Amino acid sequence: xxxxxxxxxxxxxxxxxxxxxxxxxxxxxxxxxxxxxxxxxxxxxxxxxxxxxxxxxxxxxxxxxxxxxxxxxxxxxxxxxxxxxxxxxxxxxxxxxxxxxxxxxxxxxxxxxxxxxx
Amino acid sequence: xxxxxxxxxxxxxxxxxxxxxxxxxxxxxxxxxxxxxxxxxxxxxxxxxxxxxxxxxxxxxxxxxxxxxxxxxxxxxxxxxxxxxxxxxxxxxxxxxxxxxxxxxxxxxxx
Numbered sequence: 001x002x003x004x005x006x007x008x009x010x011x012x013x014x015x016x017x018x019x020x021x022x023x024x025x026x027x028x029x030x031x032x033x034x035x036x037x038x039x040x041x042x043x044x045x046x047x048x049x050x051x052x053x054x055x056x057x058x059x060x061x062x063x064x065x066x067x068x069x070x071x072x073x074x075x076x077x078x079x080x081x082x083x084x085x086x087x088x089x090x091x092x093x094x095x096x097x098x099x100x101x102x103x104x105x106x107x108x109x110x111x112x113x114x115x116x117x118x
Numbered sequence: 119x120x121x122x123x124x125x126x127x128x129x130x131x132x133x134x135x136x137x138x139x140x141x142x143x144x145x146x147x148x149x150x151x152x153x154x155x156x157x158x159x160x161x162x163x164x165x166x167x168x169x170x171x172x173x174x175x176x177x178x179x180x181x182x183x184x185x186x187x188x189x190x191x192x193x194x195x196x197x198x199x200x201x202x203x204x205x206x207x208x209x210x211x212x213x214x215x216x217x218x219x220x221x222x223x224x225x226x227x228x229x
Contacts, residue, residue, distance in 0.1 A: 033217075042209075042222050043219050048216060107217060111160065
C-alpha cells in the first residue's frame with residue numbers, strides 16, 4: 001500500500017503486560033514519528049527517528065517506553081509493564097526530510113493502534 | 119513555549135453554512151502551520167498547510183491564512199457539507215521535527 005500502516009489496530013492488555021506496536025512507514029521516508037493521542041485530545045509527540053537514528057525521545061513519558069527502528073524502515077514502539085494511564089491511540093507518522101528548511105516536510109499519519117489496558 | 123489553542127467543539131452547523139474554526143499559536147520563530155482532519159474511523163489526514171507569514175493554504179474549499187501579527191491560522195469554508203463532519207486539528211511545526219497539536223474541534227454538519 002502507499003500509506004503508513006500500523007499493527008495491530010486494536011490491542012487489549014492486562015496491567016503489567018508488555019506490548020509491541022508496529023509501524024510501516026511510506027517507502028523512502030527518512031523521518032518517522034510516534035505520537036500518543038488520549039481520548040478527546042490532540043496527538044502528543046513521543047519520539048522521532050531519522051533513518052535508524054533516534055534523534056529525539058524527549059516525549060517518552062517514562063523509561064517503560066522504548067522505540068526502535070533498526071534498519072531505518074519499520075519501527076516498533078514497546079511499552080513494558082503497561083499501566084492504565086497508557087491507554088490511548090498510538091499514532092505513527094512518516095515524512096521526507098527537507099534539507100532546505102532543515103525539517104520534515106508534511107507528516108503522513110497511519111490509522112493508529114488503540115491500546116486499552118485493563 | 120510551543121502551544122496551539124483552538125476553539126472547543128462541537129461545532130454544529132447546517133449544510134451550506136459558513137465555517138470558522140479559530141486557532142492561535144505561541145510564536146517562537148516562524149513555524150510551519152497545518153490543519154489536519156480526522157474523519158470517523160480514519161487516521162489523520164493533512165488538509166492544508168502554510169509555511170510562512172501571509173501564506174494562504176487551501177484544499178477542498180477550506181482555507182487558512184498564516185497571520186503572524188495575530189499568531190493565528192483560522193480555518194474557514196464558505197459552504198460546508200455533511201461529508202465535512204469530522205474532527206479538525208490545528209498544528210504547528212516545533213523545532214526541526216515534531217508537530218504540536220491543538221486539542222481538536224469536532225464539526226457536525228446537519229442536512
